[in-house]
Each structure stands twice: as C-alpha cells, then as structure tokens.
Amino acid sequence: MxxxxxxxxxxxxxxxxxxxxxxxxxxxxxxxxxxxxxxxxxxxxxxxxxxxxxxxxxxxxxxxxxxxxxxxxxxxxxxxxxxxxxxxxxxxxxxEVLRGSMSTDLSGALDLKRWWQLCGGFLRALSFMHRNGWVHGDIKPDNVRLRSVPNDQVLDPVLLDFGLTRREDRPAEEKILGTPHAMAPEQWLGEPPDRRSDVYSAGVMLYHWWTGQFPFHGTAMPLLSGAHLNQECPDPNSIRKGLPFEISELILKMVAKRPDDRPENAGEVLARLSGIIESDVSLAGDNICSLKSQLEYAGAGKAPVDALVNGVIQNLKLGKTPESIFHIHRYSEDRRRILSDSIRELQYRGISVVQLEAHREDPLKQLASRLSPQASEAVVVVRDPGTGSLEWKRLLELDQWKNTKLCWVLSSELLPGGFFGELRTRPNHIVLNTDTELKTTLTDWLATALPGGQLPQRLLSRLETWGQGKPGMWKRILLGRLRSGELGHDGQRWTWKTSISPPEDRWRQRASREVTCLKLDEQKILQVLAILGAPAPISVVAQLAGISAREFPALISGLISQRWLRMGSDLSWRAAFQADGVLAAMTAEQRRSWHSVAARLQNPSFLDTAVHLLNGGHPLEAAKELEDFRDHPERSMSAGCATVLATVIPALMRFLPETEHPPWWDLLGKVEDSLGQHALRDHAWRMSARFHPVGSFSALRLARW
Missing domain, CATH: 3.30.200.20 (Phosphorylase Kinase; domain 1)
Known part of the structure; x- marks a missing residue:
C-alpha cells in the first residue's frame, strides 16, 4: 500500500x-x-x-x-x-470518494477471474466513451481505482483523470501529453491520440494488471520512446503464466505498432474478451447498468438546456435586478434532467448555483447556509415550488442577499400559484417553456442514445405513439427492453430479440385494470377522450360524455389528481399508453357506440369523421366521406393525415366490393410514397395495375412499380 x-x-x-x-x-x-x-x-x-x-x-x-x-x-x-x-x-x-486502492496495487496478483472483473468494468467504460466519439488520452494503471476496498465480491473499477479527454473530431493540444510507459507510438511522434491510441494504452494496462510490470521498462525518455516505436512487446505469458493464448494474442494485437493493426475501439476488445472468457453472464460483455448509461447519455436534448442556460446568463448580464425565470416543462423526468444539466453548465461557466427544497419551511436558513459569501451573484433554483408559505413569501421578495445578487429560477410542470406565483405580478419575469417550444425529435435522440442502432419498425412506432416527444418516456421503454433481454450490445453492435409481449405492455394492462375501478362518469370521460384522441377540447368531451356543466369540473379535477389527465386549454393524457389501456378495457359495442356518437359532431375534419364512421360500423358512409379526397389525388397531405390514411384505407377496403378497390389502391400508393414506405407503395400500385386493361396507359404507369 x-x-x-x-x-x-x-x-x-x-x-x-x-x-x-x-x-x-x-x-x-x-x-x-x-x-x-x-x-x-x-x-x-x-x-x-x-x-x-x-x-x-x-x-x-x-x-x-x-x-x-x-x-x-x-x-x-x-x-x-x-x-x-x-x-x-x-x-x-x-x-464521490473512492475508498479502494489504485489498480496498480493489484497488478500481478490477480487470478484470471478477478483480472477479468477489473478489465471488464474498465473496458465497458472505455467502450461507452468510444461508442460516443470520445478519446480518453491518458489511459494508465494509476488512472483506474477501485470504488471500494477489494473483497470477495466483484471488483468495481473506476476510470479517472479526464483532463486530456476530448471528442475525437476536435483538435488535441499541440504538446505531447500522456504517460510515457503507456503512450502509443503515434503519440511519441506528435500525432493526436485517437480511439486506437486508447486501445494501445489499454493493452499496456491489461498487460500490467496481469504481469505486474510494463512491457517496456526504464525512465529515460529516449529509451522509452525507442522501445514503443521499435521493440516488440514480450508475450505476457513469458513473464507470468496462466493467461489463455487467445487473450495473450489479443493483448499483443492491442499494442501493435501500427494503429491499423489494432482493434478499432474498446468495444471490439470487450466483445473478443467476453467471447474468450467463460464467466457469469452478468460480468460478460456490456451489461444492463453500462447500457443504461448509454440511454442516459442522450439526456433530454441539447436545445432545452442551451435555452435555459442562455436565458439565465443573459438575465445576469442585464446589470440591474435580475428577472425571475419560470422554467416550464410538463414531463417531470425530462424537466429534472434539463435542470440538472443546466446547473452543471452554469457552474462550469463560473456561476454560483444554490438549490432550495420547496417543501421545507426554513427557506431563509437554507439560503444562508448554502450561499457562498464570496459570490457576487447567484442563481437560486427551486424545483416544483407549489404554493409556498409566509417564510417563502418573505424570501421571494429579496433580489439580493447581503452582497449577492439573486436570480430566481422556478422549475415546474405548470406555472405555480400562491406565493411563488406572485413573482409573475412583478414587471420583470420570464416564462421559458422547454416542453412546447424546444422539442427534441425522436430521430435526433436515438442517434445519441443508440449510436449506429437500427430499430425494428414496431418498436419505432411504439416510441412515437407512447413517447409523445418525451425523451424520458423513450428511455423508459428502451430500458424495459434492456432488462427483458430484447435489447443488448455485444461490444460492437446493438442486438435485438423479438418478443410477443413487450415489457411496457404491462403499463397498458395496469391502466385497463385501474379504469374499471373509477366512477361511471369518470370512465365515460376517459372513454370519450380515448375515442376522440388527445388533446381534445374540454367542451367537446363534456358534450359527448353527456355530463352536466355543474358536475364536469369536479370529475376532471379528480381524474387529474389520480394522474389520468392533464388540463391546459385542452384535455390530454398523463401518458399515452393510458389511452390504449382504456380502449382495451372497453367492449366492442362500447367502442362502436362512442364512435357513432363522435361521427355526428359538428365541424370535425372529414378524416376524423371517416375514422369514427368506420370504427362505428358504417364503412360505406366512411368511404363516401373520403371520396372527394380519393378522386383528387393531386391534393397535398400532411404527414399526420398520411399516417391515418395508411391505417384507414386497408381497413376500409375489407368492407368494399373488389371492383371498387382500384382508386383506393392508387390513393394508398400515394400515401405510402409520402411516408417514405417505398415497398408498401410498390405493392399498392401493383395491386391497382391488376384492375386496368393490359397495355393501357394506366396499367403501364402502375406496372413499372
């Protein structure tokens, strides 16, 4: 020691x-x-x-x-x-405090199982970095330490010292930096390190952990550089026996002189080692905890964090009393992540941040104990503020504490009321809604959460419909797939297994059970919302449900408190899967009845009316509603309209005589083309060509598909 x-x-x-x-x-x-x-x-x-x-x-x-x-x-x-x-x-x-020893204290004394535990944890971390385009730049035994004192349990290594870490596509520092005993040959020649340089240094470290010594000895820089550039690395088994030949060969490949001769990244090393060593499945390859970090890496998107950080910074630069900032985001998990990332970014930029708990009744004491007396300005963050108390009222009236200028940031699902809401009566306040104004797209989020991954179409549809644009919900769905074993990573690529019943289906099943326990009028409201689709106007839901204006507000309030609904200008679900759960709990007759009622609404869109007529058991009337659109295929359509038509048209054709199918196949082909589903487009237009005379212009035009 x-x-x-x-x-x-x-x-x-x-x-x-x-x-x-x-x-x-x-x-x-x-x-x-x-x-x-x-x-x-x-x-x-x-x-x-x-x-x-x-x-x-x-x-x-x-x-x-x-x-x-x-x-x-x-x-x-x-x-x-x-x-x-x-x-x-x-x-x-x-x-965090690391209680364990440096990894060097274990070098040369580990059996194969413990050596793999140390290597596995480290390689998962480095694989995570490489997968996301990061280079560590200073891999060495002294930069890996155990989180706790070694015992008979699994070793828990922690990678340290990220001062030289950078994105691989960003320029490195001009000076040659690194640790001489572990630096790759190209670093000795002044080239910036890349992932293959990390692999070389990792190979040196794996070598050291097994043998207890570096491949090349000495302290003189010229001798070390010459060894790394020109000398062949000794076989680790020549120093300490017991390492399987395939592992020894892999380590020697990792420390090859030419970068192109090494494994491309740490994930490849992890995959090959996992395949060689027979070990507990929880220790092999990338495990659930490691892959969960990959999903967390995507966060809630960059744009909402940038907006909140820039809003605070611009506010502090005003040179007068800072304005209060109301940060609104309806999905709590995403809001917490946005706020956490924003706080760290503000601290990185040298701004003092103090976080206060709204539920405590001693806000003045909290602020006094947490605010640095050295700070000239500070951002005071309150999450989910509620209504507050008289103590909070007195504190919120302050824009300065001693010599420190205060900028209040209140982060919540909706604009707060009570004493916290009184801040909005002041002339200086900003409302920043990162939920509606700065949405992160599913495509962009997946590119970061699952780099290089291709999702099955059914899972992609589930993320789109149940995710509702919420990164936190996307993460929950994918995390369930990870835990069930459907989603995995072998160190190099994402792997998928098909499941008849995805794990998140239990959310819908729970909603189906819970809705039957509600009052009859509450069930009616949820059934109507499920039939109409959310968001829906409050007055329309009340009209269709047949509930009096006197009783309706109390029922809605009860459903909100039971976490079924959200209410703004319209009614919407707390979570999208609840709609599927309510529909699943309804009988076929109930669904047809509600759809028939909804089809008689005044001034709905022709598409909504057609959907309700079709689901209400009136296919001929639904076809009539869509005839004008069918007969004018040159009309443009939105992506949302095309998505609905792609489902409605095939269902509609099942009720129509085959002789009436050709124009519907034509329209379906156009719909699938607008959605980028070229295989389905080709199929639809080929089906349409069957109904045209052989050799006619229409048949030739359609047959070419």
Missing part, C-alpha cells in the same frame, strides 16, 4: 468544504477528502491553485469536470459541483 500523503491542511475551501486529509497531489492539482458543510456528506475536492488557473492546466481542470458530468457511467468517476474560491482564487470540483 502507498504511504499516506502529508500536507498542511487548509482551514476551509471556498467557505464550504472542511478538508480532512490529502488524498493525492500532482501536476494536475490536489485532491482532498473533505466534509461538505452544505450537504453534510464526505466528498472528494479536486483543487488547482490561482497560478494554475491561468495555465493550460486551468482549462483542463474545467474541461475535466464538464466531461465527467457528460460521461456518466458506473465505471467513471461521479462528479457533483464546480466552483471558484473567490478569496484564494483556487478552482475546485467535487466528486
């Missing part, structure tokens, strides 16, 4: 952290074990001096915090807060 470091313990760091002992010290700063006087927890604080802040080390320190927050993974160090000590000028960030 390494001797404990001795250093004069400072009295306090940033007026918040009470240092207990020095954990580490080097060219990239000091790491202290400290007591956080705000949270009451023990944390690690990494600091750099005022002199270092002005050097490239200062930028690396800030960048390290940002990258660590972005790259959250079970085998990557977890960080909390970032800030600056105004009095001393030092910069700091906090992280």
């Amino acid at each position: 390494r001797p404990k470091l001795k250093e004069k313990i400072p009295e306090e760091i940033a007026g918040r952290f009470q240092p207990l002992r020095l954990l580490g010290k080097g060219g990239m700063g000091e790491v202290w074990l400290a007591h956080d006087q705000v949270t009451g927890e023990q944390i690690a604080v990494k600091t750099i001096s005022p002199e270092q802040v002005r050097l490239p080390i200062g930028e690396r320190h800030r960048r390290e915090f940002r990258q660590l927050h972005r790259l959250q993974h079970p085998s990557i160090l977890k960080v909390h807060d970032y800030g600056c000590d105004v009095d001393s000028g030092c910069h700091w960030f906090t992280s």
Whole structure:
C-alpha cells in the first residue's frame, strides 16, 4: 500500500468544504477528502491553485469536470459541483470518494477471474466513451481505482483523470501529453491520440494488471520512446503464466505498432474478451447498468438546456435586478434532467448555483447556509415550488442577499400559484417553456442514445405513439427492453430479440385494470377522450360524455389528481399508453357506440369523421366521406393525415366490393410514397395495375412499380 500523503491542511475551501486529509497531489492539482458543510456528506475536492488557473492546466481542470458530468457511467468517476474560491482564487470540483486502492496495487496478483472483473468494468467504460466519439488520452494503471476496498465480491473499477479527454473530431493540444510507459507510438511522434491510441494504452494496462510490470521498462525518455516505436512487446505469458493464448494474442494485437493493426475501439476488445472468457453472464460483455448509461447519455436534448442556460446568463448580464425565470416543462423526468444539466453548465461557466427544497419551511436558513459569501451573484433554483408559505413569501421578495445578487429560477410542470406565483405580478419575469417550444425529435435522440442502432419498425412506432416527444418516456421503454433481454450490445453492435409481449405492455394492462375501478362518469370521460384522441377540447368531451356543466369540473379535477389527465386549454393524457389501456378495457359495442356518437359532431375534419364512421360500423358512409379526397389525388397531405390514411384505407377496403378497390389502391400508393414506405407503395400500385386493361396507359404507369 502507498504511504499516506502529508500536507498542511487548509482551514476551509471556498467557505464550504472542511478538508480532512490529502488524498493525492500532482501536476494536475490536489485532491482532498473533505466534509461538505452544505450537504453534510464526505466528498472528494479536486483543487488547482490561482497560478494554475491561468495555465493550460486551468482549462483542463474545467474541461475535466464538464466531461465527467457528460460521461456518466458506473465505471467513471461521479462528479457533483464546480466552483471558484473567490478569496484564494483556487478552482475546485467535487466528486464521490473512492475508498479502494489504485489498480496498480493489484497488478500481478490477480487470478484470471478477478483480472477479468477489473478489465471488464474498465473496458465497458472505455467502450461507452468510444461508442460516443470520445478519446480518453491518458489511459494508465494509476488512472483506474477501485470504488471500494477489494473483497470477495466483484471488483468495481473506476476510470479517472479526464483532463486530456476530448471528442475525437476536435483538435488535441499541440504538446505531447500522456504517460510515457503507456503512450502509443503515434503519440511519441506528435500525432493526436485517437480511439486506437486508447486501445494501445489499454493493452499496456491489461498487460500490467496481469504481469505486474510494463512491457517496456526504464525512465529515460529516449529509451522509452525507442522501445514503443521499435521493440516488440514480450508475450505476457513469458513473464507470468496462466493467461489463455487467445487473450495473450489479443493483448499483443492491442499494442501493435501500427494503429491499423489494432482493434478499432474498446468495444471490439470487450466483445473478443467476453467471447474468450467463460464467466457469469452478468460480468460478460456490456451489461444492463453500462447500457443504461448509454440511454442516459442522450439526456433530454441539447436545445432545452442551451435555452435555459442562455436565458439565465443573459438575465445576469442585464446589470440591474435580475428577472425571475419560470422554467416550464410538463414531463417531470425530462424537466429534472434539463435542470440538472443546466446547473452543471452554469457552474462550469463560473456561476454560483444554490438549490432550495420547496417543501421545507426554513427557506431563509437554507439560503444562508448554502450561499457562498464570496459570490457576487447567484442563481437560486427551486424545483416544483407549489404554493409556498409566509417564510417563502418573505424570501421571494429579496433580489439580493447581503452582497449577492439573486436570480430566481422556478422549475415546474405548470406555472405555480400562491406565493411563488406572485413573482409573475412583478414587471420583470420570464416564462421559458422547454416542453412546447424546444422539442427534441425522436430521430435526433436515438442517434445519441443508440449510436449506429437500427430499430425494428414496431418498436419505432411504439416510441412515437407512447413517447409523445418525451425523451424520458423513450428511455423508459428502451430500458424495459434492456432488462427483458430484447435489447443488448455485444461490444460492437446493438442486438435485438423479438418478443410477443413487450415489457411496457404491462403499463397498458395496469391502466385497463385501474379504469374499471373509477366512477361511471369518470370512465365515460376517459372513454370519450380515448375515442376522440388527445388533446381534445374540454367542451367537446363534456358534450359527448353527456355530463352536466355543474358536475364536469369536479370529475376532471379528480381524474387529474389520480394522474389520468392533464388540463391546459385542452384535455390530454398523463401518458399515452393510458389511452390504449382504456380502449382495451372497453367492449366492442362500447367502442362502436362512442364512435357513432363522435361521427355526428359538428365541424370535425372529414378524416376524423371517416375514422369514427368506420370504427362505428358504417364503412360505406366512411368511404363516401373520403371520396372527394380519393378522386383528387393531386391534393397535398400532411404527414399526420398520411399516417391515418395508411391505417384507414386497408381497413376500409375489407368492407368494399373488389371492383371498387382500384382508386383506393392508387390513393394508398400515394400515401405510402409520402411516408417514405417505398415497398408498401410498390405493392399498392401493383395491386391497382391488376384492375386496368393490359397495355393501357394506366396499367403501364402502375406496372413499372
């Protein structure tokens, strides 16, 4: 074991952290074990001096915090807060405390099973980085530490030191940086590291963990550079026997001189090692916890975070009393992620952020204990504020605390009422709705959540219909597929298994059970909304349900409190799967009856009327409703209209004589073409060609498809 470091313990760091002992010290700063006087927890604080802040080390320190927050993974160090000590000028960030030893303390003493546990955790972290286009740039045994003291359980390695980490498509620092014993040959030649350079350094580390020594010895730089550039790496089995030949061969391939001769990325190494070592399935390849981090990596989208961060920064630059910011986002999971990412980005930019709990009755005490006395300005964040109390009222009237200017950010599903809502009566306030104004598209989100993955069409449809544009719901659905074993990753590519009953179907089944326990009038409201499709006008739902204006508000309030509905200008579902659950709980006769009633509504669109007539058991009337659209195929159609028609037309043709099918096949071909479904388009137009005289212009035009 390494001797404990001795250093004069400072009295306090940033007026918040009470240092207990020095954990580490080097060219990239000091790491202290400290007591956080705000949270009451023990944390690690990494600091750099005022002199270092002005050097490239200062930028690396800030960048390290940002990258660590972005790259959250079970085998990557977890960080909390970032800030600056105004009095001393030092910069700091906090992280979890790692209680275990450096990986070097285990080198050369691990059996094959424990060696694989160490390698597996590390390679999952590096594979996660490479899959998302990141290069670590400084892989070495000293940068992997155990989260806890080693015992008979699985080893839990944690990858550290992200000061040189960068996106692979971004320029690297000009100076040659890295650790000499583990640097790839191309780095010695001044080339920027890429994923294959990380693979080389990882190979050196795997070699060290098994043998207890580096492939190339010495301390003189010329000798080390010459060895890495020219000498062949000794077989690890020549130093310590017991490593399977295939693994030894793989390690030697990882430390090949030419980058093109190495595995392309850490995922390839992980996949090959997993295939060689017979181990518990939970330890092999990419596991659920690791892949969950991949889904988390996509977050709630970049645009909402940028909007909130820029709104706060512009607000603070006004040079007067800051305006209050109401951050509105209806889906709580996405709102929490947007707020969390925004807070870390503000801290990264040097802005002090204080978070207060709305449910506590001592807001003044909270603020006094959490606000740094050094800050000239601070952002005060309150999540889900509710209505507040007289104590909150007194605090909210303040725009400055001692010498610190306060910018209030209230984050909630809807605009708050009560004392918190009174902030809206002031002339200076901003409402930022990241739910409706800055939606993240499913295509963009999937490109980050499942890089390189191709989703089955049924799953894609489920994400579109049940997800309702909510990244948090997309993540929940995919996480269920991960846990069920339908979705996996072998280290190189995403894998899929078909399931008859997807795991998220249980949500719909639960909704079907729960709706039958509601009052009859409440069931009517939900049935009408399921038939009409949400969002639906409140007055229309009340009219179709046949409920009096006096009773309707109380029923809606009850359904909102039971988390069935949301109400704005229209009524909508709390979650889209609830509509499917309500429909599944209805009898066929109930569905036909409600559709027949809905078809008689005044001024609905022709498409809505046709859908209700068809589902109400009136196909001929539905066909008549669509005839004008069918007979004028040159009309343009929206994507939403085309999506509905693609479902309605095939269902409609089942009730019509075959002799009437040709124009419907023509229309269906146009619909599928507009949706980009070329195979279905071709099929529809071929079917239409069968009904035209052989050799006619129409038959030739359609047959070419």
